[in-house]
């Protein structure tokens with residue numbers, strides 16, 4: 001065999017080795033610049049076509065953006081995959097959970113990944129799909145004191161250039177974690193999206209939150225899509241939550257669509273977009289911040305936003321005044337409807353809080369705290385030290 | 397107002413609801429004897445948190461004392477010195493046998509706006525009435541009740557309204573199914 005033939009053989013074997021190592025499919029090389037060239041080896045050609053069609057003016061800009069995904073479950077994993085395939089610059093993934101076989105009714109994860117941490121398994125798959133994306137993973141619970149400061153610092157310094165991320169996407173499955181993301185984003189004045197799927201799996205929503213400008217997650221009780229199912233007939237015996245890959249996939253799609261619109265500046269971004277799977281109804285609305293929000297950082301951001309508006313030239317101010325007139329008098333939460341041309345809601349849906357768009361309701365009423373259990377309050381000036389109290393508790 | 401909520405919620409007819417209803421009645425009386433907290437502070441609030449933590453201990457001590465007096469002693473808790481991690485034991489008496497479980501939870505950074513998520517790690521994966529990691533699945537009215545009453549509700553209330561009713565409903569069921577079996581523990 002000639003040297004040339006040997007070199008060719010070595011190359012072939014190297015290629016084969018690479019394929020075997022990566023479970024059959026060889027990962028492609030990194031691509032330094034996105035091109036619109038339509039060839040079957042260009043993974044970006046159909047995305048770059050958005051430019052030629054005049055939908056997006058500068059698609060390549062997506063490579064400069066960083067998005068943090070909190071919660072890599074049914075919605076978060078699909079969200080991360082979509083962004084990866086779109087060629088996002090960098091993804092930060094946060095989740096403390098492991099992949100389980102019980103997750104296999106959902107998209108993305110595969111049975112052979114059972115037992116691996118979700119962020120680790122996700123990053124491995126995503127990297128093979130698109131090696132151009134930078135991944136950063138954190139396998140911890142963001143709601144605990146030990147991790148929260150680190151979580152905040154990564155939002156603040158985690159972008160490709162070491163600055164704030166462009167967006168935080170909350171794809172978590174519980175109220176505590178949503179509230180933790182809300183707190184972090186209010187403190188950091190970080191724009192973010194919240195997403196959720198109902199525990200009965202037949203509705204979901206996304207919400208766009210700009211601290212000070214739109215309602216934060218703590219401004220009102222959680223907004224949910226009216227399910228038309230009488231809660232009293234909803235059977236929860238023996239289970240906590242149901243889930244469908246369809247609903248989660250649709251919510252992830254709604255979420256990433258709005259992320260792309262925000263990052264690449266096309267179309268309009270929905271402030272609240274709901275999905276009722278039983279009637280295929282998609283209510284939308286905007287939620288204004290509550291001046292009496294329990295989160296002090298939210299109130300601070302509201303003041304800043306109001307000051308910013310006041311400093312703007314009067315012409316723009318007029319527009320704002322008009323918008324504010326829409327706020328209903330009897331509206332406790334400062335929730336205002338912007339889009340009044342909603343399609344007729346399905347029968348049986350009602351709004352608990354006035355001012356909510358048809359088909360959207362609050363998870364529960366939250367009047368001013370008036371605890372009246374008949375109990376006394378704890379002694380205010382108890383001189384016993386904390387150490388003594390701890391010792392007392394232990395001695396019981 | 398609290399009484400009203402519990403009554404409204406207890407008109408369900410399924411077996412679970414009937415059991416919950418029985419629990420609620422007992423819970424109502426219990427709740428009246430747990431002192432309410434004053435200080436709205438979370439674990440990131442430094443000095444205010446220490447005040448809150450003292451209140452937490454005061455209410456917990458009172459609650460455990462009440463339980464002992466009522467011959468219904470059912471848990472012990474302690475925390476790390478920062479008061480951010482809590483751990484201990486809870487137990488359920490079924491046909492004169494004591495079934496004991498480890499209980500633990502972290503205080504979330506958004507506490508007391510959000511309640512702690514109580515975990516029974518030993519039962520993780522043994523019942524569908526749990527979320528991943530052994531977090532107990534709370535009834536539909538726990539969250540609204542907590543939201544209406546924070547910051548006056550504390551850990552003692554989370555135990556009384558969350559874990560207490562959960563154990564009362566789920567443990568007999570798990571014993572019946574053979575998922576939980578009796579093992580002699582060293583303490584009595």
Ligand SMILES: [Zn+2]
Pocket residue numbers: 215216217218219289290293294295298299
């Ligand atoms: Zn707010």
